[in-house]
Amino acid sequence: MKFTLQHTDTKSSARAGLIETDHGTIETPIFMPVGTVGSVKGLHFKEVSDDAKAQIILGNTYHLYLRPTTDVLHAAGGLHKFIGWDKPILTDSGGFQVFSLSQMRKLTPEGAQFRSHIDGSKHIFTPENVMDIQRLIGSDIMMAFDECPPGDSDYKYAKKSLDLTEQWLDRCIARFDSTEPLYGHSQTLFPIVQGAAHRDLRTRAAEHIAALGREGNAIGGLAVGEPTEVMYEMVELVNGILPKDRPRYLMGVGTPANILENIALGVDMFDCVMPTRNGRNGMIFTSEGIVNLKNQKWSKDFTPLDPNGPSFVDTRYTKAYVRHLFVAGEMLGPLIASQHNIAFYLWLVGEARKHIIAGDFAEWKNVMVKKVTTRL
Secondary structure (H helix, E strand, C coil), X not given: CEEEEEEECCCCCCEEEEEEECCEEEEECEEECXXXXXXXXXXXXXXXXXXXXXXXXXXXXXXXXXXXXXXXXXXXXXXXXXXXXXXXXXXXXXXXXXXXXXXXXXXXXXXEEEECCCCCCEEEECHHHHHHHHHHHCCCEEXXXXXXXXXXXXHHHHHHHHHHHHHHHHHHHHHHHCCCCCCCCCCEEECEECCCCCHHHHHHHHHHHHHHCCCCEEECCCCCCCCHHHHHHHHHHHHXXXXXXXXXXXXXXXXXXXXXXXHHCCCCEEECCHHHHHHHCCEEEECCEEEECCCHHHCCCCCECCCCCCCHHHHXXXXXXXXXXXXXXXXXXXXXXXXXXXXXXXXXXXXXXXXXXXXXXHHHHHHHHHHHCCXX
16 A cells, blocks of 8 residues: 655645555545445445545444355455455454443453354454454455543543553554465555543554554544544644654544544544434535434425535435435435435545645635534
8 A cells, every 4th residue: 555645734734645555546535435244324336436436435344254254255255346346445443343342242361252243142353363354354454453442431441441452453463464465455454543532642552653654544432422622632642643654544533524623633534424324314414514304394495405415316306305205214215315425425525635735725624614514
């Protein structure tokens, strides 16, 4: 993987760059639609790629390990071939999912023992086998196995968690560096900065990871319960330490406003389930504000879903019609809203990139943040 930093905004830390992988080039800043089990929920990949202009998607190691299993993925020739996606894929290590199973898992220095949320069967994730699983999945970008502590973790817990994460990171790197890709394309490993909301722990983690010199780095454990202002504080702190010539990935974030503010702080890559999850519940994000399509006020609004929207659904369907679909329980409603939201998120980061290159990102961002947080 190769990262080229092309432009940096003069009034913020926003950056525009290129990430080159064997499955294609990614223009940053970028949003990655979440394809947890090998699908962006409810959407065809043609729509995700051609209509929404997605350049990379995300899969999840925990879920793919359980279903369809690595045996199936290996037999298929990797996740790309299994799902019919020929662009880059990033896989989360599954750490967040394992640790969200707080009543069904046990942490040891060796790894994390857990029970499947599907059938209760027992499994263990170690730094070594998580690297092996991601080799079998065949993602272009692999994530280190870490513990994701709650955002409000006290200092003692956060320090113990970071100690474990750093021990596991060393083992992830050793395993990754001693193994080879399986499907003829290269893979890269991103370490993850943890430390909850404690400045000295975040500093320690970022300095440790910066010294490793990997091809890209991630920031985890934010947007997990801490106040938004704390998230921005931690991102600014960490990005002041992580190398400027490597991409920075903020995991699991977030709202359109969160994304814009974190781009201004120097983040290059994002993912979040919000576009599809909120879309399935009738909420769409637009350049003029947030629309709850289930509200009665839209029942006779025959204007386009989003007259300025980038997707074909935005001008083909009206707010009244899509509201009707939700009220009637018709599955097309959630699909249209999800398609719109994915396309909007990709449009938003694409516009951010244009304004970074043009030199007026900071001014544009301040206007857009107000718009995208307005409830219509």
